[in-house]
Amino acid sequence: MSDAQSPAAPLPPAHEQALARIAPGLLYAPEQDMWLQPEADGTLRVGATHLVAAHGQFMLFTPRPVGTVVARDHSLGVMETAKTAVAIHAPVSGRVVEFNAAAVDEVALVERDPYGAGWLFRLQPTALAAERGELLEAAAYAAWLAPRLAHKLRKPIDDEFVGDLHVDPNRGY
Numbered sequence: 001m002s003d004a005q006s007p008a009a010p011l012p013p014a015h016e017q018a019l020a021r022i023a024p025g026l027l028y029a030p031e032q033d034m035w036l037q038p039e040a041d042g043t044l045r046v047g048a049t050h051l052v053a054a055h056g057q058f059m060l061f062t063p064r065p066v067g068t069v070v071a072r073d074h075s076l077g078v079m080e081t082a083k084t085a086v087a088i089h090a091p092v093s094g095r096v097v098e099f100n101a102a103a104v105d106e107v108a109l110v111e112r113d114p115y116g117a118g119w120l121f122r123l124q125p126t127a128l129a130a131e132r133g134e135l136l137e138a139a140a141y142a143a144w145l146a147p148r149l150a151h152k153l154r155k156p157i158d159d160e161f162v163g164d165l166h167v168d169p170n171r172g173y
Contacts, residue, residue, distance in 0.1 A: 028141035029091030063099035094123035
């Protein structure tokens with residue numbers, strides 16, 4: 001059997017679990033790690049995929065205000081961990097109709113229930129017809145994601161310090 005005909009190597013269990021968590025029935029913006037769900041009123045409910053939680057425990061969600069107009073791949077807001085800030089990039093161009101106040105009050109919702117109570121925004125799309133080709137159905141997203149999972153699941157900053165750092169407030173360090 002040639003290499004072209006050999007079956008793909010099995011994925012590590014963590015990768016299989018990550019792929020299994022992809023919610024069906026949603027659209028995905030793979031480069032932004034965002035999902036979209038069309039609503040009956042023409043808006044899109046938008047959230048971060050479960051892969052965003054690989055960045056660490058979030059402490060703060062700061063959304064752009066209602067009424068903000070953003071272009072695709074521009075900032076909708078920021079989520080912060082103790083070590084890093086993660087920009088939330090718009091999966092499509094649109095106007096912010098609503099942000100999830102519950103996620104602002106309790107950002108852990110995004111990690112616990114990213115496809116449900118942890119949604120982030122409702123957007124009124126402004127260029128969906130032109131940008132629809134950038135979005136993937138769940139199966140296509142899983143196929144796109146599989147070879148990229150090792151990178152996506154890696155935390156952005158390794159722990160350099162295993163102990164607690166002592167800070168002397170009189171000396172500034």
